[in-house]
Amino acid sequence: MKKIILASIAALALFALPSCKKETNTQVQQSFDCSTQSTINANTTLGPGIYNINCNIEVSSPYTLTIAPGTTLIFGQGDQLTVDQGASISAVGTSSNPISFQGAQQTKGYWNGIFINSISIINQFTYCTVRDAGANTGNKFGADVSLYQGTAGFTNCTITNSSDAGIFFYGIYSSAQFVDAAVFNTFNNNTLSNNGSYPLVTFPSSAGSIGTGNTFTGNVNNVVAVRSETSNVSVNVTLAPLSVPYDFLQLSGDAGETFDKVFTVLPGTTILLGSGISLAASSVGTFIAQGTASNPITFKGEQATAGFWGSLAVQSPNGNTFQYCNVSGGGGAASYDINAGQAGMISTYMYIPSARNINVQNCTLSNSGSSGIYLSPGAPAVTPTYNSNVSTANTFSSCSPNVQF
Numbered sequence: 122m123k124k125i126i127l128a129s130i131a132a133l134a135l136f137a138l139p140s141c142k143k144e145t146n147t148q149v150q151q152s153f154d155c156s157t158q159s160t161i162n163a164n165t166t167l168g169p170g171i172y173n174i175n176c177n178i179e180v181s182s183p184y185t186l187t188i189a190p191g192t193t194l195i196f197g198q199g200d201q202l203t204v205d206q207g208a209s210i211s212a213v214g215t216s217s218n219p220i221s222f223q224g225a226q227q228t229k230g231y232w233n234g235i236f237i238n239s240i241s242i243i244n245q246f247t248y249c250t251v252r253d254a255g256a257n258t259g260n261k262f263g264a265d266v267s268l269y270q271g272t273a274g275f276t277n278c279t280i281t282n283s284s285d286a287g288i289f290f291y292g293i294y295s296s297a298q299f300v301d302a303a304v305f306n307t308f309n310n311n312t313l314s315n316n317g318s319y320p321l322v323t324f325p326s327s328a329g330s331i332g333t334g335n336t337f338t339g340n341v342n343n344v345v346a347v348r349s350e351t352s353n354v355s356v357n358v359t360l361a362p363l364s365v366p367y368d369f370l371q372l373s374g375d376a377g378e379t380f381d382k383v384f385t386v387l388p389g390t391t392i393l394l395g396s397g398i399s400l401a402a403s404s405v406g407t408f409i410a411q412g413t414a415s416n417p418i419t420f421k422g423e424q425a426t427a428g429f430w431g432s433l434a435v436q437s438p439n440g441n442t443f444q445y446c447n448v449s450g451g452g453g454a455a456s457y458d459i460n461a462g463q464a465g466m467i468s469t470y471m472y473i474p475s476a477r478n479i480n481v482q483n484c485t486l487s488n489s490g491s492s493g494i495y496l497s498p499g500a501p502a503v504t505p506t507y508n509s510n511v512s513t514a515n516t517f518s519s520c521s522p523n524v525q526f
Contacts, residue, residue: 148193161186161208168192169218173225176200182207185243190218195225199256201233204271209241214248216277222265224253229317230284233257234264237271242306244273255283255317261372262322264289272327274306280313280320287313287320287340290327290348304330312336319346320365325378326350328367329358337365344368344393349375353403357382362389368423371395377431380406388416388445393423397453399431404475408435412445414483420448420466427519428453428490436470438478438506443467445483452489452520465495465525469505477505482514486523493520 148171155176158165164184169191176197180186182205188194190213196202202222204210214220224231234254237244246266255263263285266273270291280287309332313320320337328347337343347369358380360367369377369392377399384402386392386409394400402408410433412418422429430451435441451466466489469477479496486493494511498504508514517523 148191171195174200178202180204180208180210185209185211188212188220190214190220193221195223196232197225198231199233201236201257203236204239204244206238208239209243210237211243212246212249216248219248219250222249222251227253227282229253229282230256230263235266236269237273238269239271244306246273246278247276248278250279252282255285258285262286262289262318267291272304272306275308275311278311280311281315283316285318286322287316289322290324308332308335310334313340315339317341319344322346322348324348324350325354325358326356329360331363346370348372349378353379353381355381359385359387360390361387366391366393368393369395369398369400371398379403380408383407383409386410386418388412388418391419393421394430394451395423396429397431399434401434402437402441404436406437407439408433408441410443410446414445417445417447420446422450425450427488432466432468434468434470435479436477438476441479443481443484447485449487452491465489465492468495475503479505480508481511482508485516486520487518489520492522492525493517494524496524496526
């Protein structure tokens with residue numbers, strides 16, 4: 122009898138021990154019928170679960186596609202998800218139940234990616250992974266996510282393994298509504314990694330909306346690429362320091378940028394400039410690059426060659442300021458020539474017959490293709506206003522001359 126009781130106790134104890142069996146993925150396979158679901162013509166929620174999608178999905182206006190936490194969308198080769206103008210997408214996951222958009226094969230460029238044509242504030246991606254896309258390069262860049270005249274918010278997302286860019290802003294509406302909305306709704310604590318060209322390709326008007334806590338790593342060109350807009354920038358832009366530089370590209374049709382409002386560069390920011398690229402404040406704009414002794418601002422070329430890029434130029438009387446800036450490799454022939462080939466790295470426009478004001482102090486200017494600072498009155502002769510100690514308040518190396526009056 123004693124042996125039987127002991128055996129029973131041992132069996133109960135064994136039954137009560139916690140299982141060491143490894144947990145498996147609890148996502149449930151869901152069906153997706155391309156013949157009826159490829160066009161979203163009503164407010165629709167997908168998930169949670171796994172969807173294998175072998176067609177293009179189009180979200181029509183004015184409807185919203187909601188992706189539930191814990192959902193995985195697996196796309197076939199060459200497929201894409203498009204959010205039409207007036208429609209919306211909400212993909213708000215959690216840290217324990219993230220959302221994934223991926224290819225059926227986890228190889229770069231397997232599917233086309235997500236295309237957002239909408240400026241709805243509903244467009245949000247939180248705790249999401251978008252990967253394996255970028256196949257559609259018809260608009261100069263393919264991407265995991267293309268903001269095709271649209272906008273969205275990204276928080277705690279991973280954008281990775283694109284054959285081209287991670288995120289690509291393509292095109293900007295001319296309407297005032299879109300110009301004011303041509304920014305990320307939010308862009309914080311994201312990781313953009315292992316993409317085939319740039320982690321992010323944007324325009325000056327949207328570059329200032331990049332938030333904090335973002336990581337850019339392992340991309341072929343590990344910089345935030347900034348493309349020229351087709352007209353002057355008509356919104357205030359502030360570039361904050363990132364873990365990587367901003368790179369103002371010289372692509373076909375890109376010649377630099379002119380700002381009609383306030384262009385501010387904050388301490389600690391690094392800006393690269395492509396071949397012949399210039400940045401300018403127009404007659405109604407303002408250029409403020411005010412670093413500190415411990416946290417200067419850097420402007421330099423993509424290549425460390427004298428005269429590789431053009432000029433940082435001003436043509437307004439609006440308090441243009443350069444303080445604690447390290448400027449090198451400019452002073453070359455700009456893509457649009459503002460000073461008959463004589464532009465210094467920091468310049469006033471030669472051909473503007475109006476008041477121009479500039480203050481340059483505590484800057485280091487080196488390796489110029491011409492002068493360090495160009496302050497000539499030009500023709501017609503209107504002498505710009507500048508700080509009287511401009512020649513002594515800055516440090517010059519390999520500039521010819523240091524300051525051209």
